[in-house]
Amino acid sequence: MGELPKFVQMANRVRDRILSGDLRPGDEVPSERALATEWGVARPTAARALQELRSLGLVESRQGSGSYVREGTANVYRRAKDRYARSASAGRVYAEGEWARIVAAKRAQAPGHVAKALGVDEGSTVGRRQRILGDGSGPTEISTSWFPIDIVEVAPNLMSRNRIREGSLAYIESCTGRRGQVARDQLSARMASAAERRELYLDNPSAVLVVLHVVVDRKNQPLEVVDAVYPPAGRWFLDQEYPLGS
Template identity: 55%
Template sequence: MPEIQRVVPKYLQIANYVRDQILRGDLQPGDEVPSERQIASDWTVARPTATRALEALRQQGFVESRQGSGTYVRDRMRPNRLARERYIRARETGKIYPANERAVILAAGRDIAPAHVADALGLATDAGVVRRQRVIYADDTPVEVSTAWYASSIGDLAPDLLVRERIRQGTLAYVEQCTGRHAQHARDEMSARLATSEERGQLQLDDPSAILVVRHVVYDSEDRPLEFTEAVHLPHRWAFESTYALS
């Protein structure tokens, strides 16, 4: 039988919390992170625990110390944001994007589901679906193109999905509100391939260029697919990070 996992050390909980703020965009490159003194006060921990938390972030490459000044998010820390970071940020702040990011909706309407989309949503081959495509910009540079797909019946209940305008609370929150179905868990699959000519134009890439592809499925509380999204990301921005114990 596998062993029960031990509780994550407190210093690592603190480091993970700050890391998540960086990944969500709440802390931007160049922003100062809490000092040892502030961490010790906010978390009610000893200074050595706060010191170790900041050291963990430095070792992981998220922050850097500046002599006589403090600890700052590294200037090169510009990750692609996965859906989970956007969901958490939206639920905690009411906003999907940080101040330096924005989205432009390229398309919204009804379509016929490609085979892999129908399979992900549990639909019949060539079933009707709702399709929304957007480009996400960070500091006015295109960094992601994503296409979200929903069963046609969801479009009947959530008509704003068919309008080529941003849904301010986020499409998933809007779908939850309109359908009464609530997102319970999600699955991400990642792969890489060469960008198509359309994707190169949207992301301002050279020919040829590799891209990271993330296929994201959201399930409701009854394990029914609610949303399927396929996103393509720039090759020079990493897309995920995980820290875990080996013993």
């Protein structure tokens, strides 16, 4: 596959800063002049990059002022990739303004789809950690992590309802010496359950986006399986599979 056009690369860079929380709603994004200087391109190329961001609904232009991150982008699905990058660079998994409430952390029986992803028999004992995540706009995600029991044995904080600042994957890596190599996302949509409507403040009926996120190590052995449920509002930018390290 050839290299992406320069204006797409530029737009992607700014988009990633928005999705990671580095640029928040209301923040000014780099101007045409600043982008052109930074990337060594002509102003029309920089203008195309900003237009690409506007077409994605992430940026709005204000007459005589500049371009700004649109309100409502706080509800954008925060890709696990962005959280991993933040954990590596800043030692924390959530962006400024995001919060997480741990509602369960205990051993449980693996349901069928989780057992398949973890490579164990259905009903096997595994670790289960569930959290509600949100920001200033309210709850934005229900995330349930499942862990192989051998990892739970050496990473006891996974079964605590205290927050893990660096994120569960970074914590697992520090406890086991195993490194996440590849993450895979499977996407689907369905109607929200009564519990999901209650936790995410949704109307009845409402649809939700569901992401099954699986992280494996260099030997293709699973480290974590995550069931994540998102409300229908917002725009979704999703990577199906991506490397986590060299």
